Amino acid sequence: MSDDKKGSAYVLGIDMGGTKVLAGVVDRKRRILSRAKASTDSSSMSSLEKCFSEVISAALTEAVLEPSLISAIGIGCPGPLDIRSGSIVNSPNLGMKEIPVRDLLRKVLKAPVVMGNDVNVGTFGEFEMGAGVECRNLVGLFPGTGLGGGVIVDGRLLEGVTGNAGELGHMIIQPDGPLCGCGQRGCAEAFVSRSALAKELAGLAAAGKAPALLELAGTDLRKIKSGVILKAIQAGDKAVEKAVLRSARIMGIVMANCVNIFNPEMIVLGGGLVEKLGKLFVDPAAEAMKDYALPALSRGVKVAQSKLGDDAVLLGAACMALKSL
Amino acid sequence: MSDDKKGSAYVLGIDMGGTKVLAGVVDRKRRILSRAKASTDSSSMSSLEKCFSEVISAALTEAVLEPSLISAIGIGCPGPLDIRSGSIVNSPNLGMKEIPVRDLLRKVLKAPVVMGNDVNVGTFGEFEMGAGVECRNLVGLFPGTGLGGGVIVDGRLLEGVTGNAGELGHMIIQPDGPLCGCGQRGCAEAFVSRSALAKELAGLAAAGKAPALLELAGTDLRKIKSGVILKAIQAGDKAVEKAVLRSARIMGIVMANCVNIFNPEMIVLGGGLVEKLGKLFVDPAAEAMKDYALPALSRGVKVAQSKLGDDAVLLGAACMALKSL
Numbered sequence: 001m002s003d004d005k006k007g008s009a010y011v012l013g014i015d016m017g018g019t020k021v022l023a024g025v026v027d028r029k030r031r032i033l034s035r036a037k038a039s040t041d042s043s044s045m046s047s048l049e050k051c052f053s054e055v056i057s058a059a060l061t062e063a064v065l066e067p068s069l070i071s072a073i074g075i076g077c078p079g080p081l082d083i084r085s086g087s088i089v090n091s092p093n094l095g096m097k098e099i100p101v102r103d104l105l106r107k108v109l110k111a112p113v114v115m116g117n118d119v120n121v122g123t124f125g126e127f128e129m130g131a132g133v134e135c136r137n138l139v140g141l142f143p144g145t146g147l148g149g150g151v152i153v154d155g156r157l158l159e160g161v162t163g164n165a166g167e168l169g170h171m172i173i174q175p176d177g178p179l180c181g182c183g184q185r186g187c188a189e190a191f192v193s194r195s196a197l198a199k200e201l202a203g204l205a206a207a208g209k210a211p212a213l214l215e216l217a218g219t220d221l222r223k224i225k226s227g228v229i230l231k232a233i234q235a236g237d238k239a240v241e242k243a244v245l246r247s248a249r250i251m252g253i254v255m256a257n258c259v260n261i262f263n264p265e266m267i268v269l270g271g272g273l274v275e276k277l278g279k280l281f282v283d284p285a286a287e288a289m290k291d292y293a294l295p296a297l298s299r300g301v302k303v304a305q306s307k308l309g310d311d312a313v314l315l316g317a318a319c320m321a322l323k324s325l
Numbered sequence: 326m327s328d329d330k331k332g333s334a335y336v337l338g339i340d341m342g343g344t345k346v347l348a349g350v351v352d353r354k355r356r357i358l359s360r361a362k363a364s365t366d367s368s369s370m371s372s373l374e375k376c377f378s379e380v381i382s383a384a385l386t387e388a389v390l391e392p393s394l395i396s397a398i399g400i401g402c403p404g405p406l407d408i409r410s411g412s413i414v415n416s417p418n419l420g421m422k423e424i425p426v427r428d429l430l431r432k433v434l435k436a437p438v439v440m441g442n443d444v445n446v447g448t449f450g451e452f453e454m455g456a457g458v459e460c461r462n463l464v465g466l467f468p469g470t471g472l473g474g475g476v477i478v479d480g481r482l483l484e485g486v487t488g489n490a491g492e493l494g495h496m497i498i499q500p501d502g503p504l505c506g507c508g509q510r511g512c513a514e515a516f517v518s519r520s521a522l523a524k525e526l527a528g529l530a531a532a533g534k535a536p537a538l539l540e541l542a543g544t545d546l547r548k549i550k551s552g553v554i555l556k557a558i559q560a561g562d563k564a565v566e567k568a569v570l571r572s573a574r575i576m577g578i579v580m581a582n583c584v585n586i587f588n589p590e591m592i593v594l595g596g597g598l599v600e601k602l603g604k605l606f607v608d609p610a611a612e613a614m615k616d617y618a619l620p621a622l623s624r625g626v627k628v629a630q631s632k633l634g635d636d637a638v639l640l641g642a643a644c645m646a647l648k649s650l
Contacts, residue, residue, distance in 0.1 A: 089621055137486045151586075153478055160588020161462045164622050167585040172578050174499055184617060209332060253497050258491040261476075261586065263485020289511035292497060292509060296405035296414055297489050 003021070006247035009325055010065060012056060013318030015118065016040065016101070018094060022053040024311075025063035025070070026318035030129060032311065034062035042094040045104065046079065052106045073105055073113045074317030074325050076121030083115055084161030093137020106147040114320045118313050120166050122306075123150025124157045125316025126268050135265040139258040140306070141168060142271035143251065146181065147189035151262060157320075169193070173253060191250045196275050199226035200243050201232075209239040226276035233280065241280075248281045259293040259301055270306025278305065334650055335390060337381060337434070338643030339400040340443065341365065341426070348380040349636075350388035350395070351643035359387035367421050370429065378433045397649050398430055398438045399642030401446030406442055408488030439645045441482065443638050445491050447631075448475025449482045450641025451593050455632035458523075460590040464583040465631070466493060467483035468576065471506065471556060474599035476587060494518070498578060499616065516575045519598050523549035525568050526557075534564040543645065551601035566605075573606045577613020582619040584626055593630030605631065 008028060015022040025033040036058035041047040059231065060067060060121050080089045086102025088094065102113045116124070132138040140150040149168025151158035158165045169189035170182055177186025178196070190196055198221045205224075207212040212235035216258030217223035232240045255267050267289070269282055286303035293301075308315055333353060340347040346365050350358040361383035365370040381536055385392060405414045411427025427438045441449070448465030457463045457477065465475040474493025476483040483490045483632035494514035502511025503521070515521055523546045530539040530549075537560035557565045580592050592614070593609055611628035618626075633640055 080619065081568050129530045149586075153483060154481075158478060158587070160622075162588060162622070164619075165586065165588035167588075167619060167622065170585045170619055171496070172609075173497060175575075175578055182619060250500075255501055257496045260495045261490065262483070263487060263490035263492075265486050294405065294489075294492060294495055294507060297485075297487070297492065 004278070006198070008069070008073040010063070010069050011318050011321035012059065012070055012073045012111075013312035013314040013316075013321065014055075014073065015317065016075055016077045017118070018078055021051055021055050022314055023059040024314045024318065025059050025065055026322070027314070028322065030315065030319065030322070032314070032318075033065075033097045034059045035314075036062060040094070042096050042099065043308065045099075048099065049104045049107055052104055056108055062092075067109050070109060070111050072321035073111050074121070074319070074321030074324075075101060075105065075113065075115045076081065076118040076313040076317045077101055077115060079117040079164055079167075081115065081117055081163040083159065086113060087113060092184065112200045114317075114324050116159065116163060116317070116320065117150075117166065119148030120150040120157055120159070120163075121316040121320065122148075122270070122308075122312035123166070123268065123316070124320060125308050125312040125314075126270070127152045128319040129187060129315055130312065131304040132266055137262065137264040138266040138268055139255075139262055139264050140268045140270065141169070141251070141254065141258070142269070142306070143193050143273045144194055144271040145193065147193045147254075148271070153262070160288050168258065171254065171257060173250070188250075188254045192247055192254060193225055195221070195230065197243065197247050199271070201229065201240055204239045204243065212237045213240055226272040227271075230276045230280070244277060244280060245284050248284040249288040251281070251285040253292050255285060255289040255303070256292035256298070259289065259298050263297050264301065266302040266304055268304050268306050270312065274305060275309065330517055331558065333394070334396045334647070335388070335572055336643050336646035336650075337384065337393050337398045337436075338639040338646065339380075339391075339398065340638035340642065341400055341402045342443070343403055346376055346380050347639055349639045349643065350384050350390055351640070351647070352547075353647065355640065355644065355647070357639070357643075358390075359384045360639075361387060367424065370424075373424065374429045374432055377429055381433055390436050392504060395434060395436050397646035398434065398436050399446070399644070399646030399649075400426060400430065400438065400440045401443040401638040401642045402426055402440060404442040404492075405488055406440065406488040411438060411440060411581075416430035437649060439642075439649050441484065441488060441642070441645060442475075442491065444473030445475040445484070445488075446641040446645065447595070447633070448477065448491070448593065448641070449645060450633050450637040450639075451595070451631050452477045453644040454640055455637065456593045456629040457591055462587065462589040463591040463593055464493070464580075464589050465593045465595065466576070466579065466583070467594070467631075468518050468532050468598045469596040470518065470520055472518045472579075473596070476589075477643040478587070493579065493583065496579065497612050498575070498582070503636040513579045517572055517579060519551055520546070522554065522568065522572050522598070526554065526565055529564045529568065535562045537562045538565055551597040554598075555601045555605075560622055569602060569605060569607050574613040576606070576610040578617050580610060580614040580628070581617035581623070584614065584623050589626065591627040591629055593631050595634075595637065599630060600634065616645055
């Protein structure tokens with residue numbers, strides 16, 4: 001071990017998803033020293049513990065670091081959580097009822113664990129190191145498969161009583177609107193997400209109104225990914241462009257609600273849809289936000305695209321761990 | 326002056342409304358020692374200064390206290406505000422563009438001033454001394470003429486960057502819904518407020534479907550006050566009861582959104598409509614909240630009626646002033 005590693009603080013940042021776990025060693029200067037990945041095996045507690053153990057070992061090995069030099073672990077998990085007990089409560093994607101994440105991690109490595117909902121943690125990353133470094137009040141909205149949200153209030157992550165605050169995608173914006181994955185109707189997520197858009201676009205393709213999309217992806221919802229949507233627009237599918245614009249304008253309503261609720265300095269947009277479509281999505285969304293929000297509150301609100309990309313949760317988790325020291 | 330007043334800290338709590346200003350001297354134990362009232366005269370800066378001067382003098386006189394014994398002033402004002410400059414920005418109800426509230430108060434009395442949006446300050450009062458004393462995370466919703474909101478996050482008032490956070494009544498819950506006073510369509514306030522309800526009920530009365538209401542108030546929106554609505558229900562107007570129930574269920578959707586956004590321990594309902602209708606409004610609203618919110622977040626959320634009534638803003642402002650010492 002090199003001398004400069006002794007006495008320094010290192011943390012582990014973990015991004016736990018439904019299909020994979022990403023772990024990285026991060027130093028005090030918030031540089032990622034290593035990255036390791038494993039498939040999420042949540043078929044049993046012991047398999048999940050083994051999965052944590054492997055990915056952490058790999059990250060430590062790559063960073064050439066002994067476990068005892070890790071001062072804290074930060075982890076972003078799919079919710080709903082109970083941060084008081086350090087567990088995931090009944091996550092549909094993980095197929096287990098109650099997952100004591102903090103306890104499992106402590107079995108693998110003796111260090112304090114801080115945890116948060118994945119999108120909350122990603123938003124914290126953007127606040128600490130990404131698009132929002134100049135702000136103390138910001139809202140993150142991440143349309144992907146769903147529509148995740150996260151909020152920073154006066155420099156602190158909005159957690160709520162059990163760590164589940166920031167479910168902005170489940171803000172109902174039209175009672176009796178389209179069905180949402182959560183079982184309700186008219187949630188923001190049922191309008192603004194890759195999944196919601198894919199449903200509409202598959203319909204357009206089936207009706208012969210989106211020939212380029214039809215050629216690229218057929219009418220299979222799973223194949224209508226963000227990159228494909230961009231390609232269809234570039235190939236001249238006007239109906240696809242119109243659908244994206246409509247989706248962006250509804251995102252603007254969600255953003256306007258967030259402006260009126262949080263009076264933030266900035267809205268950060270990220271996630272697959274935003275990364276691929278860029279200004280095609282962000283600009284009309286920002287314009288609609290100004291149209292729908294209270295003028296006294298929307299004046300001066302910046303709309304920015306996320307900067308950390310796939311590292312947002314890992315870095316956000318690492319920053320939370322560093323802050324806890 | 327009695328001896329026990331020397332060396333003690335007293336604060337002034339001020340509730341500034343569009344029509345009247347209420348001021349009270351409050352001691353360290355948060356007891357109201359005096360109350361004074363004046364009509365809000367915002368026709369010019371000097372008339373508003375005079376109005377502040379009179380109401381403060383009267384409150385001090387009643388409490389038998391010298392101005393020098395006031396350690397701080399807290400004030401709740403109609404928004405939008407800019408708490409950084411201590412002013413009200415362009416308030417439609419006050420007919421003035423920019424009101425430097427903090428500077429005006431300092432001319433009257435040399436003490437530090439803390440200010441906030443009136444409903445935010447009232448929610449802070451409920452948190453410090455009313456329905457929410459046991460909680461650290463709560464949301465206040467106050468349907469009256471409009472629908473005001475306030476939020477406490479981890480024991481602190483959610484202010485946002487200019488003090489205008491918590492405009493929960495301007496959360497759009499149905500784009501292209503009924504027109505709201507703010508100029509948008511489908512804000513929560515356009516569904517859930519005394520004004521919104523009055524419009525619906527006047528229509529029912531005009532159509533002969535609410536005979537008791539028709540006798541009590543005719544079809545004049547201004548006469549259909551919360552107390553009148555209660556009387557019409559008690560007199561057997563089923564259509565009025567049904568309209569109230571519908572309004573309460575929409576309030577439940579707004580509450581569900583707040584649960585998903587803030588993950589609070591409690592929702593406090595107050596304002597004229599809630600005070601008069603009580604359980605008739607609160608119970609169906611709480612039930613609808615559970616129907617619409619994410620179960621992992623709504624589980625255990627208490628729904629309570631406000632306790633401080635007309636003193637909420639005065640006491641909230643006084644508590645803010647005491648905290649600032």
